[in-house]
Amino acid sequence: TIPSVSQCVLANADGxxxxxxxxxxxVSCTPKATYSIGGTLTGLTAGQVQVxxxxxxxxxxxxxGRFTFATKIVDGQEYAITLGANPSTQQCxxxxxxxxxxxxxxxxxxxxxxxLPTYNVSGTLSxxxxxxxxxxxxxxxxxxxxxxxxxxxxxxxFDGQSYVLTLGTMPSNxxxxxxxxxxxxxxxxSGSVSCSPIPSYSxxxxxxxLTSGQxxxxxxDIETLNLAANGNFAFATKIISGQTxxxxxxxxxxxxxxxxxxxxxxxxxxxISNIAVMCTGPAPTYTIGGTL
Numbered sequence: 001t002i003p004s005v006s007q008c009v010l011a012n013a014d015g016x017x018x019x020x021x022x023x024x025x026x027v028s029c030t031p032k033a034t035y036s037i038g039g040t041l042t043g044l045t046a047g048q049v050q051v052x053x054x055x056x057x058x059x060x061x062x063x064x065g066r067f068t069f070a071t072k073i074v075d076g077q078e079y080a081i082t083l084g085a086n087p088s089t090q091q092c093x094x095x096x097x098x099x100x101x102x103x104x105x106x107x108x109x110x111x112x113x114x115x116l117p118t119y120n121v122s123g124t125l126s127x128x129x130x131x132x133x134x135x136x137x138x139x140x141x142x143x144x145x146x147x148x149x150x151x152x153x154x155x156x157x158f159d160g161q162s163y164v165l166t167l168g169t170m171p172s173n174x175x176x177x178x179x180x181x182x183x184x185x186x187x188x189x190s191g192s193v194s195c196s197p198i199p200s201y202s203x204x205x206x207x208x209x210l211t212s213g214q215x216x217x218x219x220x221d222i223e224t225l226n227l228a229a230n231g232n233f234a235f236a237t238k239i240i241s242g243q244t245x246x247x248x249x250x251x252x253x254x255x256x257x258x259x260x261x262x263x264x265x266x267x268x269x270x271x272i273s274n275i276a277v278m279c280t281g282p283a284p285t286y287t288i289g290g291t292l
């Protein structure tokens with residue numbers, strides 16, 4: 001057996017024994033020639049690519065051009081150049097990465113890096129009646145949509161990346177729902193945003209005790225009813241569920257006192273009809289007279 005890194009030769013290795021010990025056999029060993037292994041990197045735009053020689057030495061390459069491993073390989077031995085980590089935005093491939101050293105340095109390995117394909121995320125908005133709705137991609141890019149129809153994000157995603165559409169600001173009188181999440185799988189993806197009116201409810205009640213004139217009743221200081229007859233009343237303004245309402249009095253006929261009960265609260269999924277406006281006025285008067 002001869003060491004793999006040496007080459008050995010024999011001298012005086014054969015002959016005839018002639019009544020004496022043989023002591024002139026000589027084994028001479030010298031190191032085998034070693035050669036460097038390297039190649040060329042092209043196409044790298046950012047980050048670094050890891051290159052390994054026989055799984056033992058690693059180079060972290062950050063610039064295009066020639067590279068050479070420090071490890072030398074003995075003549076006749078095999079070598080294998082493999083890739084470790086690639087840049088996050090590129091895929092790299094190697095050619096002429098393995099073989100056997102044959103009496104010369106190896107410079108033929110070639111590593112080429114190319115941009116990873118990216119894919120578009122888009123969608124369709126429907127049902128918007130006014131205002132705007134904000135649609136977000138992965139919480140990083142926001143579109144302010146003011147019209148129904150198609151939309152598309154500028155951000156492109158790599159294969160295997162996750163995506164999710166979420167909503168930011170919505171119109172005050174509408175509720176919107178976003179649909180679109182998953183993992184990019186080699187193709188563009190699309191989602192949807194649909195908006196619909198938020199249910200709103202009427203506010204009203206009953207007026208009693210009015211015998212003349214009219215009483216003003218106000219809803220949240222934005223709508224006023226001038227009531228001139230007892231009975232049920234309702235404001236034209238509708239209130240969204242969860243919002244508050246306050247009914248107050250404006251002008252009251254001279255001589256009358258009016259009060260409101262159940263005049264404030266929060267709408268909870270139904271019309272409000274239990275507001276009571278009760279008025280009391282002066283006692284009726286009568287004329288006194290006769291005939292002479």
